[in-house]
Amino acid sequence: MQVTETLNEGLKRGYTITLTADELDAKVNEKLAEAQPEVEMKGFRKGKVPMALLKKQFGQRVLGEAMQESVDGAMNAHFEETGDKPAMQPAVNMVDGETWKEGDDVVVEMSYEKLPEIPEVDLKSIKLEKMVAKAGDDAVEEALANLAETAQDFEAKDGAAEDGDQVVIDFLGKIDGEAFDGGAAEDYPLVLGSNSFIPGFEEQLVGVKAGDEKNVEVSFPEEYGAENLAGKAAVFECKIKEVKAPKAAEIDDELAKKFGAEDLAALKAQIAERLEAEYAGAARAVMKRKLLDALDETVSFELPPSLVEAEAGQIAHQLWHEEHPDHQGHDHDKIEPTDEHNKLAERRVKLGLLLAELGQKAEVEVTDQEMTQAVMNQARQYPGQERQFFEFVQQNPQMQQQLRAPIFEDKVVDYVFELAEVSEVETTKEDLQKAVEELEDE
Structure with missing residues (x-):
């Protein structure tokens, strides 16, 4: 096996690997000899098939394996000897691959960029500042206020419902005048602007007051989960029982206990x-x-x-x-x-x-x-x-x-x-x- 350098420019390297026909033939014979003891063939006892017959029967199949193993071995030996580490997978091409025939030498071109030598760094000389x-x-109080907002409650208010308020409603949904399953509830607490109902529903309740009755007209989305409702227009008959405004929780021991303190x-x-x-x-x-x-x-x-x-x-x-x-x-x-x-x-x-x-x-x-x-x-x-x-x-x-x-x-x-x-x-x-x-x- 001969390895000849063809390129040495910066980090770029190129080599020609030549595997002679005799070396390849010896490798094929070696692989066949390894397999011979386990080969069974009609007319011969296990392990007694003649080498010539083995080569005729399996030579072509073993040839490709022997060629690949030889080239891979040459590449591995090269990297071990030179210490080169390829930056990316080496490019490997067989010269005259389309016209190559058994009995010819195998010539392979290999090229790659090797990883560079990394200089030593005196890490102890590096000076850094750590912001503390x-x-x-003020920051703690701000965070506390945010926690209190997430733990907010609602209290009854007079006047019209606004975005962010909670309305307690009874509702009955109908399609073409007929009620449908899952379309009714009583004393349902709905926060306006929460987008928990289908699009267009909550916006129509902005401005209602306790005691009002309002028909909310909406259409179910085309991709709605229930196929019998998807894309259909519906009317929800709503009775407004209460309107409540959001109220942040008191910042006290009770709030602390809600958060596990x-x-x-x-x-x-x-x-x-x-x-x-x-x-x-x-x-x-x-x-x-x-x-x-x-x-x-x-x-x-x-x-x-x-x-x-x-x-x-x-x-x-x-x-x-x-x-x-x-x-x-x-x-x-x-x-x-x-x-x-x-x-x-x-x-x-x-x-x-x-x-x-x-x-x-x-x-x-x-x-x-x-x-x-x-x-x-x-x-x-x-x-x-x-x-x-x-x-x-x-x-x-x-x-x-x-x-x-x-x-x-x-x-x-x-x-x-x-x-x-x-x-x-x-x-x-x-x-x-x-x-x-x-x-x-x-």
Whole structure:
């Protein structure tokens, strides 16, 4: 087997692999000899079929396997010897494949871009600031007020019903003058604007008063669940028994107990803890961006063009769909990346390779438990189809990698944080929010 270099330019490599006819024939004979003891054929005892007959019967089938195994073996030996790691799957083409015949040498061309050498990074020299915001009394009180609003009650009011009010009604629904099953209720509490009834129903009750009677005329949606009602016009005879205005719950110990706390002080402590956890998460996102910026500025190495090109294409495609949300399919013209897309792709590829190298050297691993949790979190987006999603992930290595990658990246970032020189800087919720918004604008 002969391997000859044909290209060595930057990260690009090209080789010609030559497998002589004699080497291929020897490989075929070797595979046939391995199989001979188990071969049974009419007129011969098991394991006693002559090699010449085996070659005539199975030679063509074994030939392709021998050729593939020989070329794969040569490629693996090459990568082991050179230490090259291909950035993407190598391109492999058989020379004169259409005219090749048994007895000819096998000549294969292999080309790839190798991953670059990543320079050492002095992580201890990196200086970062960690924004620390405390949950002040104003923030806690604001959160308490929001909780009280979600726990709101309703109290009777005089006058006309407004959007957001609750009306207590008796109703009877009819189609073509005939009542239908499921179309009646008594003392039903309906919050106007909740969109809990079919479109057009609640809007017609705005302005009613206690004691009023009103016929609400609506049409069931075409895609309504009950086929006997879908698309049909209906009249609901409504009697308004009460009109109630929303009333926020009192901020007291009783409210606290509704949310599982012993008293108001305990609830405030829980809220403060939750807010500061949110602030810490936001501060980490800001510090992570600063770290990536620092690594991008201080570390430089050659990037595999194929990875940059693929990443730029993906960025351009994703942004195009974000700008055209109504276009769900991919039946559109090819989207050419801009200079901005290419620049962003270069940053992503560089940082991705760098973090991968740092993680490998630090022996960072994603545990089975972390992967299971990630799959569970993703599965929640598909209620009722969680099992099918789990099975899809199990059978799809690409999806597994998509879930594993951000976990691995965050663990590497945390590893760097531990080594870097991090100083805490006290800040306000507003300044932290501004820093987060700046990240989103970039």
